[in-house]
Amino acid sequence: MVIKPRLKGGLALTNHPIGAKEFVKRQIDYVKSQDKYEGPKKVLIIGSSSGYGLATRISLAFGAGAETIGVAFEKGVEGKRAGSAGWWNTIAFNEAAKKEGLVSKNFIGDAFSMEMKDDVIKFIKEEFGGKIDLLIYSLASAVRTDPIDGVTYRSALKSTTKDITGPTINFEKEVMEETTMGVATPDEIKSTVKVMGGEDWKLWIEALDKGGVLSEGFKTVAYSYLGPKVTYGIYKEGTIGAAKRDLEHTSDVLNDFLKEKYNGEAYVSLSKALMTKASAVIPIFPLYAALLYKVMKEKGIHEGTIEQKHRLLTQMVYGNNPVIDEERRLRPDNWEMREDVQAEVEALWDKVTPDNFKEISDYAGAREEFMQLNGFDFDNVDYDADVDLDELAKLKP
Numbered sequence: 001m002v003i004k005p006r007l008k009g010g011l012a013l014t015n016h017p018i019g020a021k022e023f024v025k026r027q028i029d030y031v032k033s034q035d036k037y038e039g040p041k042k043v044l045i046i047g048s049s050s051g052y053g054l055a056t057r058i059s060l061a062f063g064a065g066a067e068t069i070g071v072a073f074e075k076g077v078e079g080k081r082a083g084s085a086g087w088w089n090t091i092a093f094n095e096a097a098k099k100e101g102l103v104s105k106n107f108i109g110d111a112f113s114m115e116m117k118d119d120v121i122k123f124i125k126e127e128f129g130g131k132i133d134l135l136i137y138s139l140a141s142a143v144r145t146d147p148i149d150g151v152t153y154r155s156a157l158k159s160t161t162k163d164i165t166g167p168t169i170n171f172e173k174e175v176m177e178e179t180t181m182g183v184a185t186p187d188e189i190k191s192t193v194k195v196m197g198g199e200d201w202k203l204w205i206e207a208l209d210k211g212g213v214l215s216e217g218f219k220t221v222a223y224s225y226l227g228p229k230v231t232y233g234i235y236k237e238g239t240i241g242a243a244k245r246d247l248e249h250t251s252d253v254l255n256d257f258l259k260e261k262y263n264g265e266a267y268v269s270l271s272k273a274l275m276t277k278a279s280a281v282i283p284i285f286p287l288y289a290a291l292l293y294k295v296m297k298e299k300g301i302h303e304g305t306i307e308q309k310h311r312l313l314t315q316m317v318y319g320n321n322p323v324i325d326e327e328r329r330l331r332p333d334n335w336e337m338r339e340d341v342q343a344e345v346e347a348l349w350d351k352v353t354p355d356n357f358k359e360i361s362d363y364a365g366a367r368e369e370f371m372q373l374n375g376f377d378f379d380n381v382d383y384d385a386d387v388d389l390d391e392l393a394k395l396k397p
């Protein structure tokens with residue numbers, strides 16, 4: 001079967017398994033080109049198969065020699081459906097890790113369930129040396145079933161103030177177009193907090209604590225975003241922002257608990273805006289990202305997912321140069337938020353039109369990044385070659 005890209009708006013309907021291997025390899029190569037660092041030895045990553053979670057795992061494994069457990073929600077080959085991008089990313093990571101003698105274990109399923117927590121804890125106890133030093137919480141999901149009341153909540157990408165209309169990029173049609181983000185009902189705000197807030201992170205820490213698998217000095221970091229003024233309406237003041245504030249509050253609760261019992265730490269880290277499966281579907285966000293890339297690349301301070309997470313880990317979480325704000329949040333988004341960067345992005349934002357967006361933004365770069373998330377647009381992958389799905393179906397993460 002020959003696999004070609006098929007898009008629907010900001011959603012990729014297909015992905016390329018051989019391209020996924022290249023996607024992972026390039027991140028590994030980056031980490032290997034940098035100095036090794038002293039970091040955690042045993043790590044659990046929730047949301048490990050793509051985006052920021054995957055990049056974190058790659059940095060920790062190949063930069064600090066960490067043994068890693070990954071939890072992700074992905075699909076394998078089903079008939080003619082070639083599996084999800086995160087599925088192939090995970091297989092590619094596994095292969096590369098094992099080649100270097102690095103333990104890598106994967107749990108594919110629902111991180112929100114208690115069953116998943118029990119399975120992971122059992123594995124840590126019986127086969128992972130009994131303790132973990134670090135938990136990274138990097139989930140992006142649209143739905144969560146609360147394991148306590150059994151209710152299924154759906155997140156809504158909406159405003160909490162007023163209808164917001166603004167430009168975005170449609171990668172499928174390659175046009176800049178207006179999108180409108182409607183106002184959430186109180187129920188939708190609550191549901192989004194249920195899905196993307198801190199509740200599940202806390203349940204993980206409580207379960208791991210009860211299971212006795214947290215080491216002295218244990219750390220946990222959850223990923224969040226704040227963003228600049230041009231995206232406040234959709235992000236900071238949107239449903240997703242409400243959920244992220246809940247996550248930040250949870251980090252304080254967890255930090256008190258972990259400090260007391262393990263001399264440990266809990267942080268939220270605010271990351272840079274990047275194209276990922278999750279962010280590509282947020283209205284307005286892709287255009288902001290394309291303008292931001294333009295400015296940051298010109299200034300020589302652009303980072304992809306792997307550079308961003310590698311800096312977070314080596315300089316901040318396990319380094320001596322943490323950038324922390326007054327709300328105790330780690331700020332690897334500090335270059336994105338620089339005044340000169342934002343002033344230039346705002347100036348471009350005022351100038352951008354459907355006719356000039358490809359020239360004045362880094363449209364090509366943002367689109368390439370989006371395509372590469374799904375294994376496409378790598379110059380050294382032959383996309384006309386037949387992909388043997390029956391053979392690939394034998395591989396498991």
Ligand code: NAI
Nearest residue numbers: 047049050051052072073111140141223225273274276278
């Ligand atoms: P992503 O979509 O690439 O990754 C999400 C991960 O969550 C995948 O590994 C997926 O399999 C996993 N997942 C989803 N539902 C699951 C479930 N029920 N059970 C187990 N695993 C599940 O997203 P991305 O962008 O890497 O997001 C990760 C975190 O980083 C999010 O909290 C996001 O808000 C944050 N972030 C993202 C930024 C961006 O620009 N992309 C910027 C700043 C923060």
Ligand code: NA
Nearest residue numbers: 050051052053
């Ligand atoms: Na992730």
